Amino acid sequence: MNQNYKILDKVDYPSDLKKLSIEDMNILSEEIRDVLIDKLSKTGGHVGPNLGIVEATIAMHYVFNSPKDKIVFDVSHQCYTHKILTGRKYGFTDPEKYNSISGFTSKYESNHDIFSVGHTSTSVSLACGLVKARDLKGEKHNVIAVIGDGSLSGGEALEGLNNAAELNSNLIIIFNDNDMSIAENQGGIYKNLKMLRETDGKSECNIFKSFGLDYTFVKDGNDIESMINVLEKVKDTDRPVVVHICTQKGKGLEFAEVEKEKWHFNSPFDRKTGKPLNISNEENYASITEKYILEKMKNDSSVIAITPATPMTSGFTKKVRSFENQFTDTGIAEEHAVAYASGLASAGAKPVLGIHSSFIQRAYDQISQDLALNRNPAVILVFGGGISGADKTHLGIFDIALLGSIPEIVHMAPATVEEYISMCDWAIEQDKYPVVIRVPSKVIHMEDSEFVFTGINKSKVIKEGNKVCIVAVGSTIELGEKISEELDRRYNMSTTIVNPVYINGIDNELMNCIKENHELVVTLEEGVLEGGYGEKVAAYFSKDNIKVLNFGAKRRFTDRVPAEKLYQEYHMTPELTANDIAEILNLK
Amino acid sequence: MNQNYKILDKVDYPSDLKKLSIEDMNILSEEIRDVLIDKLSKTGGHVGPNLGIVEATIAMHYVFNSPKDKIVFDVSHQCYTHKILTGRKYGFTDPEKYNSISGFTSKYESNHDIFSVGHTSTSVSLACGLVKARDLKGEKHNVIAVIGDGSLSGGEALEGLNNAAELNSNLIIIFNDNDMSIAENQGGIYKNLKMLRETDGKSECNIFKSFGLDYTFVKDGNDIESMINVLEKVKDTDRPVVVHICTQKGKGLEFAEVEKEKWHFNSPFDRKTGKPLNISNEENYASITEKYILEKMKNDSSVIAITPATPMTSGFTKKVRSFENQFTDTGIAEEHAVAYASGLASAGAKPVLGIHSSFIQRAYDQISQDLALNRNPAVILVFGGGISGADKTHLGIFDIALLGSIPEIVHMAPATVEEYISMCDWAIEQDKYPVVIRVPSKVIHMEDSEFVFTGINKSKVIKEGNKVCIVAVGSTIELGEKISEELDRRYNMSTTIVNPVYINGIDNELMNCIKENHELVVTLEEGVLEGGYGEKVAAYFSKDNIKVLNFGAKRRFTDRVPAEKLYQEYHMTPELTANDIAEILNLK
Structure with missing residues (x-):
């Protein structure tokens, strides 16, 4: 630990907290803030x-009795203090142990974390389950859901609130209102929340009451004493109740209090100046997309950029947002975002929805029913797809497979920047197909790699060879080329390399040619093998005397495992892949 | 046409309607009701x-100017009168043309149907897209979303309402409140709707206002004149507005006015008595499940049946619902239902969620994040999976593939009633895995076919043979046996038949044995091939000298195509499958 703390040094578990005076808890809050x-x-x-x-x-753990009382944190972007107070202080005070603690609640880490959570808007529904189970089993304890104002716009949260009202039993929903989502809040309910804040919760028009819930207001949710007083009152309630607390996002860090969006999530920074420690001017697909979409919007007022509350993921910066009419942040509302895009496309506008791979799965039904079934030419850009060291809640490996079962979608994976931009252009300008583009995981520039439409599912031969054909999806093109070089070096082989371009269908014509002078087809993809592109290729050749090797991710939730380690494990390195190829072909 | 109608005979399009007096429109409404x-x-x-x-x-088409003004029907369970008034009367009056018209809105059927729709809660979001596109293009017309009270509980609808308030432009949301979902409405918002009905819309606590929307109330939505008056007022509004209309579900059919759930959707009936024309006492999986779950609930008070508004799909009849504490209808809220089940299971209760194949896709993210990531032992029964002549919006062919990419799920497909029941028992009693059971599409009884747990992914050999191994998923076991008989008859072959039991993983040990004395593995499944079970088998054998033939559905939205025709097309008949097998093996 860097320094000594008067109170925090004595606090490891909620039981330690319960001995403290309000004054000590105020000191504790400052100490925790310093640690954070x-x-x-x-x-x-x-x-x-x-x-x-x-x-x-602090107030929650003072009043309630975790883990007997069960606290469910929505999205768990806000669980650090909870972790510090429940036996995991070392993960925040000891730099050598920083990595031992997840940034999200994890049931596998502590029995104070009831669920592993990283997607928003789930806490109320999960808590409803805890409430009902408790009642069925005749147990007595409090169930507390902690949900922020940003998460409230998500459908699951609203479905949960509607059902919570039916429980007639103990459920305490702490609604943490800091007047911000990741970016600004979007939508009509935020006007109501503003009204509630301005009337100290007294406005008759009250979203929570209209959902049939009891309601209490706390003007200063950063005041421990007020919080304790209110929580003591609702403790052991026999009805679902919403405790609406107003807090300050970023409190105690000057820059974060002012620039709330920028400081929602940060890379390492200088504590004094707030400046990032590692300034990177490297090109990335957010900046590439920003530049592209700005140009597009300038030239065509029917192009509209859409984000479900994560504009920066897609490069929808303030510059993009300055095209007010041509930008919609739906708030956390992936289902609405997809249906909205479908509606826009059906009426002749040109919607471009940017979304993270891990969140596209929140709109499966909308992609299928609202979009694909209606064949509306909306464009969805999926960012963050790939094998990475991400948290288990934010993996980018499922999108290819989950979209692969939906009819009518044209699903594409560009390999280079040039291919990506030209593909976006084609997708936005055509009016026949709903198009999903998997944004590459690596910035690769390549001359003459532009996309030219020659028909759905038409793949591109990068290099002609024989015996072995490497089909490399998206950014794996680099790996594909290295494997080819490795095989050439080792065995003096000239392999074929194919960029499939389209990843939910097979180029029958090309693959039939491949059959003629190849013994083995190798697929590379940065996604789960089950249901992925490789399996489609395997099924295609399953009737022929040609073997197929699929390389990709295992179907599992990896948690902050470095990408390099995963690539090793999946044999996705030039050496390991070449070894597997040599083995199957009996090369020596 | 059966008879002559004074007004209806003169009405084919909205333009004909606009010439009528209120009196004539009242007659027209009775005539249409008679036709319906x-x-x-x-x-x-x-x-x-x-x-x-x-x-x-009638009022909508009198006041608005379809298709210039765009009317979007939510779920489109209520679009028949709209179809009659927009050029498709013949589909309702001429028995020979009944089948030519879909029961849902279809953009491929008429330009008065803006979208093809069959899932609930989508209209507001789709309409928001139309509004925004209209404004971007500088066009002028009304956009109208028609949504029922039952659909309001769905997350997408609530996300849509929240976003609608941001539009500051013409959008008219006709909220059709008949005080019923498919079954009773569930949730806190319905208390608010009741209050609004009881106060003629004057209650200050108003869910629509709390979403930031303007609001108008119509006490009798079955009164054409009142409806016209209000719609004339909101026509060309420059703000989003909710028109809350109270209507009577089933109006004009005595039985339907009383037993609203029973008469939400019906098979053919005697018009005088209301009795069904074809009474079937055949066993089906709803009745089988009802019997089973009743017994289970009686003996174990921690077993809880859950339905997202479609209790009858799963056999959750009034008898099941009489176990009030052990039954939850979440209303239309699939996301909540899955998260709620996960919460229940995490706290030691035994939730059994029954859901239709076509609706499971509305909770992909919840199955992945709320359930699978947390490895909570909830049980999901997927009904309606299979190849059928369903509407394109309600196909049961996607569930295997879409669930196939999710880690940690134990996904099973029983073949017989006995296997299903014993599998349910195992799934409910174990406490390690989230389990999804695909309820068979056919009622097949078979002695000694009970499920016994011997390890995850352990398949069952039904018949030992050689050369050809048929792996038959779930109800295709019957087809598998017939193919085997056909091959025996034709070529004197003894084929192996395997029931895989688990459908998102391969029994490596068994499949390795299969390799030894088989040349061909044939997979049969009632689901899309892309991402399905068969592709997993194809990928498994792709490195070996063994061929694989996958039989299943094409990835496409078929619309009321008879199952028999589809089975022919997919070569899933004993003759056609055997032909394909003979061809690949060069049998003569």
Whole structure:
């Protein structure tokens, strides 16, 4: 630990907290905030949400009796203080142990974490299950859901609130209102929340009451004493109740209090100046997309950029947002975002929805029914797809497979920047197909790699050879070329390399040619093998005397495992892949 | 046409309607209702919702100017009058043309149907897209979303309402409140709707206002004149507005007015008595499940049956619902239902969620994140999976593939009633895995076919043979046996038959044995080939000298194509499958 803390040094578990005076808890909150800022400045993480909820978390653990009383954190962007107070202080004070603790609640880490959570808007529904199970089993304890105002716009949260009202039993919903989503909040309910804040919760028009729930208002959710008083009152309630607390996002870190969006999640920064420690001017697909879409919007007022609350993921910066009429942030509302895009496309506008791979799965039904069934030419850009060291809740390996079963979607995976941009252009300008483009995981420039439409499912031969054909999806083109070089070096082989371009269908004509002078087809993809592109290729050749080797990710939730380690395990390195190829072909 | 109608005979398009007096429109509404009851008594269909909205639809087409003004029907259970008034009267009056018209809106059928729709809660979001596109292109017309009270509980609808408030432009949301979902409405918002009905819309606590929307109330939505007056007022509004209309579900058909759930959707019935024309006492999986779950609930008070608004699909009859504490209807809220089940299971209760194949896709993210990531032992029963002549919006062919990419799920497909029941028992009693059971599409009884747990992914050999191994998923076991007989008869072959039991993983040990004395593996499944079970088998054998033939559905939206025709097309008949097998093996 860097320094000594008067109170925090004595606090490891909620039981330690319960001995403290209000005054000591106020000191504790400052100490925790200091620890958080120190740790976050070194590692990065969810700065704003965690700094805002320090006092409320102390009050919760003072009043309630975790883990007997069960606290469910929505999205768990705000669980650091909870972790510090439930036996995991070392993960925040000891730099050598920073990595031992997840940035999200994890049931596999502590029995104070009831669920592993990283997607938003789930807490109320999960808590409803806990409530009902408790009642069925005749147990007595409090169930607390902690949900932020940003998460409220998500359909699952609203479905949960509607059902919560039916429980007639103990459920305490702590609604943490810091007047911000990741970016600004979007939507009509935020006008109501503003009205509630301005009337100290007294407005008759009250979204929570209209959902049939009891309601209590706390003006200053950063005041421990107020929080304790209110929580003591609702403790052991026999009805579902919403406790609406107003807190300050980023509290205690000057820059974060002002620039709330920028400080929602941060990379390591200088604690004094707030400046990022590692400034990178490297080109990435957010900046590439920003530049492209700005140009597109300028030239065509029917182009409209859409984000479900994560504009920066797609490069929808303030510059993009300055085209007010041509930009929609739906708030956290992936289902609406896809249906909205479908509606736009059906009426002749040109919607471009940017979304993270891990969140596209929140709109499966909308992609199928609202979009694909209606064949509306909306464009969806899927960012973050690939094998990475991400948290288990934010993996980018499922999108190819999950979209692969939906009819009518044209699903594409560009390999280079040039191919990506020209593909976006084609997708936006055509009016026949719903198009999903998997944004590459690596920035690769290649001359003459532009996409030219020659028909659906038409793949591209990068290099003609024989015996072995490597079909490399998207950014794996680099690996494909290296494998080819390795085989050439080792065995003096000239392999074929194919960029499939389309990843939910097979280029029958090309693959029939491949059959003629190849013994083995190798597929490479940065996604789960089950249901992925490779399996389609395997099924295609399953009637022929040609073998297929699929390389890709295992179907599992890896948690912050470095990408390099995963590539090794999946044999996705030039050496290991070449070994497997040599083995199957009996090469020596 | 059966008879002559004074007004209806003169009405084919909205333009004909606009010439009528209120008095004539009242007559027209009775005539349309007569046509609907006559047609529905012969063909079956959505009785309740369509009978309730006759007058409101007439008023809409009188006031607005379709298709310039765009009317979007939510779920489109209520679009029959709209179809009659927009050039498709023959589909309701001429028995020979009944089948030419879909029971849902279809953009491929008429330019008055803006979207093809069959899943709930999508209209507001789709309409928001139309609004925004209209404004971007500088066009002028009204956009109208028609949504029922039952659909309001779905997350997508609530996300849509929240976003609608941001539009600051013409959008008219006609909220058709008949105080019923498919079954009773569930949730806190319905208390608010009741309050609004009781105060003639004057209650200050108003869910629509809390979403930031303007609001108008119509006490009698079955009164054409009131409807016209209100719609004239909101026509060309420059703000989003909700028109809350109270209508009577099933209006004009005595039985349907009383037993609203039973008459939501009906098979053909006797118009005088309301009795079904074809009473079937055949066993089906709803009745089988009802019997099973009743017994289970009696003996174990921690077993809880859950339905997202479609209790009858799963056999959750009034008898099941009489176990009030052990039954939850979440309303239309598939996302909540899955998360709620996960919460229940995590706390030691035994949730059994029954859901239709076509609706499981509305909860992909929840199955992945709320359930699988947390490895909570909830049980999901997927009904309606299979190849059928269903509407394109309600196909049961996607569930295997879409669930196939999710880690940690134990996904099973029983073949017989006995296997299903014993599998349910195992799934409910174990506490390690989230389990999804694909309920068979056919009722097949077989002695000694009970499921016994011997390890995950352990398949069952039904018949030992050689050369050809048929792996038959779920109900295709019957087809598998017939193919085997056909091959025996034709070529004197003894084929192996395997029931895989688990459908998102391969029994490596068994399949390795299969390699030894088989040349061909044939897979049969009632689902899309892309991402399905067969592709997993093909990928498994892709490195070996063994061929694989996958039989299953094409990835496409078929619309009311008879199952028999589809089975022919997919070569899933004993003769056609055997032909393909003979061809690949060069048998003569």
